[in-house]
Amino acid sequence: MRQIVLDTETTGINPKLGNRIIEIGCVELIDRKLTGNNLHIYLNPDRESEEGALAVHGLTTEFLSDKPRFHEVVDQLRAYIQGAELIIHNAPFDLGFLNHEFKLLNLPEFTTHISGVIDTLVQAKELHPGKRNSLDALCDRYGISNAHRKLHGALLDSELLADVYLAMTRGQNSLGMDVEEEVVSISESMEAVALAEIIFVPASADELAAHQATLADLDKAVKGQCIWSALMAPPEPQQAAA
The missing domain is CATH 3.30.420.10 (Ribonuclease H-like superfamily/Ribonuclease H)
Structure with missing residues (x-):
């Protein structure tokens, strides 16, 4: 065209x-x-x-x-x-x-x-x-x-x-x-990597400790509980109705 x-x-x-x-x-x-x-x-x-x-x-x-x-x-x-x-x-x-x-x-x-x-x-x-x-x-x-x-x-x-x-x-x-861009669709890119090849690496103990320390600093800065601490806190048990 x-x-x-x-x-x-x-x-x-x-x-x-x-x-x-x-x-x-x-x-x-x-x-x-x-x-x-x-x-x-x-x-x-x-x-x-x-x-x-x-x-x-x-x-x-x-x-x-x-x-x-x-x-x-x-x-x-x-x-x-x-x-x-x-x-x-x-x-x-x-x-x-x-x-x-x-x-x-x-x-x-x-x-x-x-x-x-x-x-x-x-x-x-x-x-x-x-x-x-x-x-x-x-x-x-x-x-x-x-x-x-x-x-x-x-x-x-x-x-x-x-x-x-x-x-x-x-x-x-x-x-x-002179430059042609190669366009790869999302489906093609997903097919290129088999799911079995995806490796999950959990955080180490040192990394988890550093994360908790950072959250503690944030809590201290806001003089309470920062949003990340609130989101990660376990839900309070619901009391049974009388």
């Missing part, structure tokens, strides 16, 4: 107000493995970025001035994503911009070229209700390093999201393409 992890950066948050896409980053997965066949495009939007957006991505008008316009790369983009399933964090935002760009060129909507969309923000909210589910929060939750992410970047965010998606769906959780 071919999947494309996609992210965009834009001049603002609303394409209906004339905001445009300025960066597209795509990471390819085939059968849940990273292929390295990525796509990264900067675009000249022919307008300034809004102040809030510029603070997020840092892509200045000067930097983008010599980059291609969207109509110059649309065929390359269509060929790359054709028939793939897309993985996007907060998909309505990116798809709204992409559909708008295609509409400006009198082309069928962007979504008509793909087989489907997985929104990892929706997935994360279902898995972690009531918790923060931004890309940074998910990287922290799944132990994915994003220390190098000072500003948002479409390709970098797509690479991080690929790791997050694979971790969330219990797949490979590393960007390394």
Whole structure:
């Protein structure tokens, strides 16, 4: 199965107000493995970025001035994503911009070229209700390093999201393409060790004495009986009813 992890950066948050896409980053997965066949495009939007957006991505008008316009790369983009399933964090935002760009060129909507969309923000909210589910929060939750992410970047965010998606769906959780992880089921691991081979080693007399001394110290510290002493104490005999 071919999947494309996609992210965009834009001049603002609303394409209906004339905001445009300025960066597209795509990471390819085939059968849940990273292929390295990525796509990264900067675009000249022919307008300034809004102040809030510029603070997020840092892509200045000067930097983008010599980059291609969207109509110059649309065929390359269509060929790359054709028939793939897309993985996007907060998909309505990116798809709204992409559909708008295609509409400006009198082309069928962007979504008509793909087989489907997985929104990892929706997935994360279902898995972690009531918790923060931004890309940074998910990287922290799944132990994915994003220390190098000072500003948002479409390709970098797509690479991080690929790791997050694979971790969330219990797949490979590393960007390394040469390492395959061996997954052993619980039943297989239990079968590997016969029960007769499990050896029980009781505590020695010295170890039991040390344990009792520790409990005594705890009792002394709480000026009574600590919870471990209470749990280990023999039950009091019940008195017979008169």
